[in-house]
Amino acid sequence: xxxxxxxxxxxxxxxxxxxxxxxxxxxxxxxxxxxxxxxxxxxxxxxxxxxxxxxxxxxxxxxxxxxxxxxxxxxxxxxxxxxxxxxxxxxxxxxxxxxxxxxxxxxxxxxxxxxxxxxxxxxxxxxxxxxxxxxxxxxxxxxxxxxxxxxxxxxxxxxxxxxxxxxxxxxxxxxxxxxxxxxxxxxxxxxxxxxxxxxxxxxxxxxxxxxxxxxxxxxxxxxxxxxxxxxxxxxxxxxxxxxxxxxxxxxxxxxxxxxxxxxxxxxxxxxxxxxxxxxxxxxxxxxxxxxxxxxxxxxxxxxxxxxxxxxxxxxxxxxxxxxxxxxxxxxxxxxxxxxxxxxxxxxxxxxxxxxxxxx
Amino acid sequence: xxxxxxxxxxxxxxxxxxxxxxxxxxxxxxxxxxxxxxxxxxxxxxxxxxxxxxxxxxxxxxxxxxxxxxxxxxxxxxxxxxxxxxxxxxxxxxxxxxxxxxxxxxxxxxxxxxxxxxxxxxxxxxxxxxxxxxxxxxxxxxxxxxxxxxxxxxxxxxxxxxxxxxxxxxxxxxxxxxxxxxxxxxxxxxxxxxxxxxxxxxxxxxxxxxxxxxxxxxxxxxxxxxxxxxxxxxxxxxxxxxxxxxxxxxxxxxxxxxxxxxxxxxxxxxxxxxxxxxxxxxxxxxxxxxxxxxxxxxxxxxxxxxxxxxxxxxxxxxxxxxxxxxxxxxxxxxxxxxxxxxxxxxxxxxxxxxxxxxx
Ligand SMILES: CC(C)[C@H](C(=O)O)[C@@H](O)C(=O)O
Ligand SMILES: CC(C)[C@H](C(=O)O)[C@@H](O)C(=O)O
Numbered sequence: 001x002x003x004x005x006x007x008x009x010x011x012x013x014x015x016x017x018x019x020x021x022x023x024x025x026x027x028x029x030x031x032x033x034x035x036x037x038x039x040x041x042x043x044x045x046x047x048x049x050x051x052x053x054x055x056x057x058x059x060x061x062x063x064x065x066x067x068x069x070x071x072x073x074x075x076x077x078x079x080x081x082x083x084x085x086x087x088x089x090x091x092x093x094x095x096x097x098x099x100x101x102x103x104x105x106x107x108x109x110x111x112x113x114x115x116x117x118x119x120x121x122x123x124x125x126x127x128x129x130x131x132x133x134x135x136x137x138x139x140x141x142x143x144x145x146x147x148x149x150x151x152x153x154x155x156x157x158x159x160x161x162x163x164x165x166x167x168x169x170x171x172x173x174x175x176x177x178x179x180x181x182x183x184x185x186x187x188x189x190x191x192x193x194x195x196x197x198x199x200x201x202x203x204x205x206x207x208x209x210x211x212x213x214x215x216x217x218x219x220x221x222x223x224x225x226x227x228x229x230x231x232x233x234x235x236x237x238x239x240x241x242x243x244x245x246x247x248x249x250x251x252x253x254x255x256x257x258x259x260x261x262x263x264x265x266x267x268x269x270x271x272x273x274x275x276x277x278x279x280x281x282x283x284x285x286x287x288x289x290x291x292x293x294x295x296x297x298x299x300x301x302x303x304x305x306x307x308x309x310x311x312x313x314x315x316x317x318x319x320x321x322x323x324x325x326x327x328x329x330x331x332x333x334x335x336x337x338x339x340x341x342x343x344x345x346x347x348x349x350x351x352x353x354x355x356x357x358x359x
Numbered sequence: 360x361x362x363x364x365x366x367x368x369x370x371x372x373x374x375x376x377x378x379x380x381x382x383x384x385x386x387x388x389x390x391x392x393x394x395x396x397x398x399x400x401x402x403x404x405x406x407x408x409x410x411x412x413x414x415x416x417x418x419x420x421x422x423x424x425x426x427x428x429x430x431x432x433x434x435x436x437x438x439x440x441x442x443x444x445x446x447x448x449x450x451x452x453x454x455x456x457x458x459x460x461x462x463x464x465x466x467x468x469x470x471x472x473x474x475x476x477x478x479x480x481x482x483x484x485x486x487x488x489x490x491x492x493x494x495x496x497x498x499x500x501x502x503x504x505x506x507x508x509x510x511x512x513x514x515x516x517x518x519x520x521x522x523x524x525x526x527x528x529x530x531x532x533x534x535x536x537x538x539x540x541x542x543x544x545x546x547x548x549x550x551x552x553x554x555x556x557x558x559x560x561x562x563x564x565x566x567x568x569x570x571x572x573x574x575x576x577x578x579x580x581x582x583x584x585x586x587x588x589x590x591x592x593x594x595x596x597x598x599x600x601x602x603x604x605x606x607x608x609x610x611x612x613x614x615x616x617x618x619x620x621x622x623x624x625x626x627x628x629x630x631x632x633x634x635x636x637x638x639x640x641x642x643x644x645x646x647x648x649x650x651x652x653x654x655x656x657x658x659x660x661x662x663x664x665x666x667x668x669x670x671x672x673x674x675x676x677x678x679x680x681x682x683x684x685x686x687x688x689x690x691x692x693x694x695x696x697x698x699x700x701x702x703x704x705x706x707x708x709x710x711x712x713x714x715x716x717x718x
Binding site: 076082086089091095121122123126142143145148149150153157158159160161162163164165166167168169194196197198199200201202203204205226227228230231232233234235236248249251252253255256258259260264285 | 435441445448450454480481482485501502504507508509512516517518519520521522523524525526527528553555556557558559560561562563564585586587589590591592593594595607608610611612614615617618619623644
């Protein structure tokens with residue numbers, strides 16, 4: 001039997017609860033597909049800081065690097081806000097693993113599950129059938145640029161500095177991913193930046209334009225200012241197929257789009273590098289307000305596993321099966337965040353039960 | 360009679376058309392309130408580039424500085440995209456006037472006109488009565504930070520660089536505006552940044568917290584991550600009263616919020632400095648696609664004039680009258696962007712006619 005090395009990083013908040021359901025699904029897959037998962041667990045974020053004084057240890061990082069795929073929960077919580085050194089906050093662990101594994105391509109689907117179209121704050125006709133793929137640059141930009149920090153000013157006072165920095169090579173490799181993805185979908189890419197205000201955005205626009213002309217002229221390309229993109233996502237989200245963004249704009253725009261769908265608790269994401277393992281995690285955060293109550297929705301985490309099966313473990317069939325089971329389970333059981341009249345209201349384990357039953 | 364020096368900068372696209380209606384309203388005010396407007400017109404943006412080779416000339420800037428208030432249309436258009444030097448693009452004229460007049464406080468109401476609540480892509484209950492005030496820092500941050508530019512890399516290739524930079528003094532003066540505004544409204548401020556990723560955001564959070572504790576502890580303050588803010592604006596926009604942001608986050612978030620209201624063509628904004636004239640402009644852009652057709656909605660520009668009357672010219676009564684006339688006019692006439700069954704469909708001048716009739 002094939003053995004896949006899978007690293008699990010449950011993280012903080014609801015992370016451990018939803019990851020428990022991921023493990024149950026993995027056990028089912030082992031039985032059904034005759035594979036074996038060599039599972040390694042580790043800490044990331046605030047829980048790692050509590051245990052080791054650092055949000056991601058070298059040892060955990062080394063095991064992550066040696067795995068075939070990493071499935072993560074989520075990090076952060078108010079108990080660590082401003083309570084640790086800046087380089088030891090929970091998010092620093094996440095940024096470190098992204099950077100060290102060079103996970104430059106963050107794929108974030110913002111799709112509306114038909115069964116949940118009425119859960120959106122938008123009118124049904126604006127979101128039913130919505131299916132946007134964000135291709136967000138994840139290993140560069142203002143998240144990592146130097147110089148950065150808080151400094152004392154000579155005349156008194158302080159200044160906070162961050163640097164947005166993109167090379168042509170960084171832009172081209174993420175744009176390539178967007179064009180390749182578009183070819184497999186609606187064949188349309190919107191590239192969002194603020195070229196009218198930022199030179200880094202101007203370089204972005206120029207390099208995307210060049211790559212498009214040279215290799216992807218069959219794909220429809222539109223440049224859109226990031227502020228206008230934010231507007232258009234609200235006005236008419238279905239006009240989009242693939243949206244290509246840098247790290248920071250992608251953070252805001254993909255979160256807004258995820259919320260538009262009304263299916264936030266359902267959305268997985270993949271972060272891919274250039275060879276090593278991919279990292280798979282829900283789009284939603286650690287939801288400290290409901291952590292430990294057994295009511296969190298595990299679907300985004302389970303669909304993240306499905307993405308791992310498809311993109312890193314070459315098990316597209318198993319991914320299909322998991323996704324189909326999630327759809328089926330939604331016909332009966334629903335966690336609180338997606339509950340509606342006529343459905344059984346279940347907790348985290350109950351939702352896992354329903355998905356396993358459908359499998 | 361009192362004389363007010365008002366500078367008009369129609370700009371590009373639909374700017375000249377909507378500004379023509381502003382002028383008609385100004386003429387009515389002169390008659391009704393016994394004041395006189397000493398009007399000076401100038402070019403800004405692409406039209407200034409065509410005429411003078413620069414998007415804002417020193418001469419125009421000097422006249423703007425010497426005025427009591429500046430009412431602007433909008434700048435930019437595809438005919439200049441990438442066709443001029445970067446420091447001569449239309450937007451550079453707008454950034455220059457903001458910087459030179461030190462217009463650090465951009466007030467952007469995102470409110471839903473009751474008559475238009477159904478025009479939103481959001482369900483009526485999410486937006487009816489919506490009234491958010493963005494207080495966006497406008498003279499600093501990544502829009503102006505140095506170093507910036509596109510450089511050749513030693514080993515070949517290029518890099519695009521921008522710098523996010525905020526001093527404590529810059530943060531404190533804009534936060535003060537937000538707290539003062541909140542006291543006159545719902546008494547609640549959400550301060551949005553990415554303190555979990557950017558040190559400039561961390562300094563922002565620290566300084567806002569300190570100012571709040573020292574002088575504004577009667578105002579409710581919440582810190583919110585900018586990506587979560589984007590989500591919450593979609594999920595439940597009515598939770599917000601005043602949103603305090605830096606220049607770049609404010610650009611995206613306020614645009615998204617403006618679109619949520621369904622009233623984009625109606626929204627004015629004010630940019631205030633510390634003494635000199637304020638600049639008043641619609642939130643919407645230059646809409647090149649409909650420019651010159653006489654169909655643009657002049658209401659945002661006319662309401663920008665109302666803001667000028669209130670904040671720069673000490674004519675609150677006249678501002679009230681203009682705002683009331685706009686409300687009244689909406690009961691009958693509507694431009695295409697806000698038209699609905701049962702209303703007369705009018706063009707730019709027709710909308711101006713209806714407002715003048717209501718006055
Ligand atoms: C937790 C945080 C560092 C992270 C980010 O800003 O990238 C999160 O918001 C995300 O989008 O994955
Ligand atoms: C035109 C552009 C430079 C400007 C900005 O980015 O600030 C506009 O989007 C705005 O929000 O006023």
